[in-house]
Amino acid sequence: METILKQLLDEFNVEQNKVVDNTLTKLMHNAKINALARDINSLKQQIIAIFQMYREKEEFKETQLVITNANAKKHYSYSFDLAQFPNIRIQKIKNLDKVGLTFDPETSSICGVPDMALTMDLHLVFINTLEENPTEDIKIIPFIVNADPKDLWLNKPSNQNDLYAKADSDKYAGAFLDKRIVVASQRGRSHAHEGSFRDDHFYVSALPEAWSVVAVADGAGSAKFSRQGSKIATEYLVKTFDNEVLLHELNDLCLAYYTTAPAEAVPPAPKDDQPVSGATTNIVNDPIEEVVKAEMTAQECLLKVKSSIINILYKSVRDVHAKLVEFARKEEILLKDLNTTLIFALVKKIDFGYVVLTFGVGDCPINVVIGDLQEVHLLNLLDIGEFGGGTRFITMPEIFSHTDMPLRFAINRFDNFSKLILMTDGIYDAKFITENKLEDKDTWNTFLQDLDGQNEDGAKVDFVTDEHIKDQLLTWLDFWSKGNHDDRTLAIIY
Amino acid sequence: MRGEPIQALNNGFNGLISMLRTDPQAMDSLHISVITFDREVHNLVPLTDLASFQPVEIHCPESGPTHTGEALEMLLKMIDSELVKGSTERKGDWKPLLFVFTDGKPSDIQKYRMCIPKIKAMDFGIIVGCAAGPKAEVSFLKELTDEVVKLDTTDSNTLTTFFRWVSSSIEMGSKSQGTGKTLTLPPPPNELNIII
Structure with missing residues (x-):
């Protein structure tokens, strides 16, 4: 209570002197002032809570999330470990359907069989569940689907006009x-x-x-x-x-x-x-x-x-x-x-x-x-x-x-x-x-x-x-x- | 190294990985381990197969010593424990290939020189030294290997060219050869100066 009043006086450039001190002492027991101070504290709490909410989102965005590489034509599953971000919920992942994978928000996991090789950015659409009206945010992580080595092999005929040519x-x-x-x-x-x-x-x-x-x-x-x-x-x-x-x-x-x-x-x-x-x-x-x-x-x-x-x-x-x-x-x-x-x-x-x-x-x-x-x-x-x-x-x-x-x-x-x-x-x-x-x-x-x-x-x-x-x-x-x-x-x- | 050069190195290195990913032979057999060395020596990426390899970002301090010797020392230890040698019961790995990339010179020169004969005795398929940028000193790398490449600049074009050449050198590493013989490197592109 006293701290709030002192901070307020500082903010309004009220110089400290005997009169001010006396006024403060009187106001310490003023019911109206006390009620207002409680309101201020509660508003501050609300602000800080919103701050924390947004901070968690920003932190989640900044954290390096490593997602294991997938292999084309092979079953893939990956679960995000969100223990560090208890209030973050990934709603959906954009671009994932491009490779034939699906995301389950309930289990925060990706699974499926990717159909082709691709290197791309996944767009993780996420919210903070503490928000009253959650706003979606996006985190971008690189994702690699390796090619099936069988698809990478080319079959080029050898040049039969070359020196010491031989049938394949x-x-x-x-x-x-x-x-x-x-x-x-x-x-x-x-x-x-x-x-x-x-x-x-x-x-x-x-x-x-x-x-x-x-x-x-x-x-x-x-x-x-x-x-x-x-x-x-x-x-x-x-x-x-x-x-x-x-x-x-x-x-x-x-x-x-x-x-x-x-x-x-x-x-x-x-x-x-x-x-x-x-x-x-x-x-x-x-x-x-x-x-x-x-x-x-x-x-x-x-x-x-x-x-x-x-x-x-x-x-x-x-x-x-x-x-x-x-x-x-x-x-x-x-x-x-x-x-x-x-x-x-x-x-x-x-x-x-x-x-x-x-x-x-x-x-x-x-x-x-x-x-x-x-x-x-x-x-x-x-x-x-x-x-x-x-x-x-x-x-x-x-x-x-x-x-x-x-x-x-x-x-x-x-x-x-x-x-x-x-x-x-x-x-x-x-x-x-x-x-x-x-x-x-x-x-x-x-x-x-x-x-x-x-x-x-x-x-x-x-x-x-x-x-x-x-x-x-x-x-x-x-x-x-x-x-x-x-x-x-x-x-x-x- | 900082600013554009380090950015170019990171792009070039990750580009190398992408290039190798399109090579079926490399996808089947290649494993990569990355050691960074400045004041500190780190095994940034422990031995990982190409299919599982994740893009990396190499950071460099703005100044300070370059502990190349300590990096070689770490490498020796890792080879000892990680490389599988063939026997009648076990298939051996292909010969390891070593690429040393530096924009300076070793600060721990004594340790560096102590490690060189041990590295040479390790029977690498190839050892390639790359001196990148104006401050890189070729002479120290020449003590380690005959195959030294000098990059006059460290812009992204030069580095991409360099890593493309590294990629083709790596592909040479999985061909049958006489025991105890080293590989012949593919000819480097014009942008790279091979130091004789």
Whole structure:
């Protein structure tokens, strides 16, 4: 009461003196003054309440509200947390219907399935519920609807007039020894998006002396002319084996390898269809005992045969490298412009099963499936770096001097097999993901079922009635896998 | 940096994000982490996938030191804990790409130099230094990487061009390559001066 009077006197420039003080003392108990003062206080309260109401609105407008991004074609829901603004009520959101979303003011939440990608400003129309006659205000917040990545991919044809042009897809079906082979190769979405070439390549051929070969290569995405590198690598590799004398020698060596092998020389408890890994096993330590001398000789003999086989394969691989070096020199391009991985399987049917000789550099696996998935084996060494996409190439001279070179070759014999599969990392990354899954029967079971049509597209590769098998495989290769859009090549001997 | 340059940087950076959003490969795989450094070093945006990334506003104090070294130190710690390396059981991330954008020079030069060999040992796909504006010193960035771009001005045209180039460089980061090899950057547009 006294404060109000003093403030009032200040406001009216009434100087303080004895008379004024006396007047004040008298008025302190004046009923009319007291009533008026109460009114003033009450009016002030009303003003401050209105102020607070408006302030809450302004604060709400200024607060940074982060609303999670939506994704086109995917269900979206978001609830505004208004705990900080108990009296604010969002009435409606303008612009939201543009993307097919709705807003429920009761729950302050947005939901629905946005139908397209958009970056826009949402206009939140809100009121303060304490207001007698609420006035609407607008808060603007940015809102992002991401595109469905599937809609972002373009499919630009590659320029067939360019240097080393290559078809965007390729397919093949035919005989492979007494079995059949189907291969399909599809340009990856990442390449189709830019109109660049397929970098994968494959080559299949029957050879003299009843051998057959399939080679698959994956040109490096980072290399300018890797499409040509993979073509040369596969085609030239096959050419190096198209040599009757060489294959005759290889026949003899393989026969010798599998007939002269003493029982002890193959890995413990050898089962006929168990892979005898090429160059690593059977390397004996120094035997001291006289007793093992005879066996030692047999083992030495075996080792000699084995190294002769591997040397033949090694020479072919070396020739492929030399061919690439020569090509680069002739074309005045860098060798690394041709960077490509290479895997191959050189196979022959003999009296006691199939001899499968394999080699691999890079991150493309060769697998054999025995029977109804009784066994599955990875036949080659994979070069998978710590980082995505990191690998080694046939174009790298250093692989030839590296101690792991012999490990890249494998000599195997199987009584029979139901499938021999070569794939590029475009398949492996999407379907097997990590190296340890390449010998995991469950993963393989899923993979084989996937080929059999158990996938969202219902794409089936029919190995029984195989009239259209190469087209079916090419269609199957078009599967969707988040983050995996590399070229895909899959070769299956069945 | 303040006034038009910082505004242009924010627009340019958010423009970069919008550009990347239209790239399906980036939408599938790219994650972004933003560290700002002045007197203080902040991880303004922790590692976030592109689809969830929200527009950001970078603020700069009017004056004061530039703690580039401390920023690198924070980066080293984050890489250690956030980067997934491949093994036979786990798919590895793509190589990380580092872009260092500054309009000045490191004030904590000792710490900066201590971090450089560690950063280099981290096996980044690329490290790009960008010296923006007249006061930016190129020589310090050259100690960190060979790929240094100088922007003479920091107007929005130049920054947009720069970020467009950054975007195409990022797209190079998801291609198969030899282990231990670094990426070849796409040629920069004329507005950017590559420092040799």
